Amino acid sequence: MDLYDAIDRLIPEEKSYIILKFFVDLSFKEISEVLSISESTVKTRYYRILKKLKVYLIEGEV
Structure with missing residues (x-):
């Protein structure tokens, strides 16, 4: 799975x-x-989304 496929799996x-x-x-x-929204909320959500993308990318390699 490439990055674009992983991004497509995210909600809008x-x-x-x-x-x-x-x-x-x-x-x-x-x-x-x-x-x-607050900057801290953006950072929290952003890093949570990055973790989700990482999982999608790792799953795609298997």
Whole structure:
């Protein structure tokens, strides 16, 4: 499984964090402004989503 397949497995809300961070290259502060939530919430959700992507990618290698 490649990264794009793993991203496709995410729910739309989760995809938005990845897209804003990696493809639009926004900072956590900028993402928090776009989504109207605190910066700490953005970081927490972002790192949780990264863990989920890692699991998807590892599962795909088997």
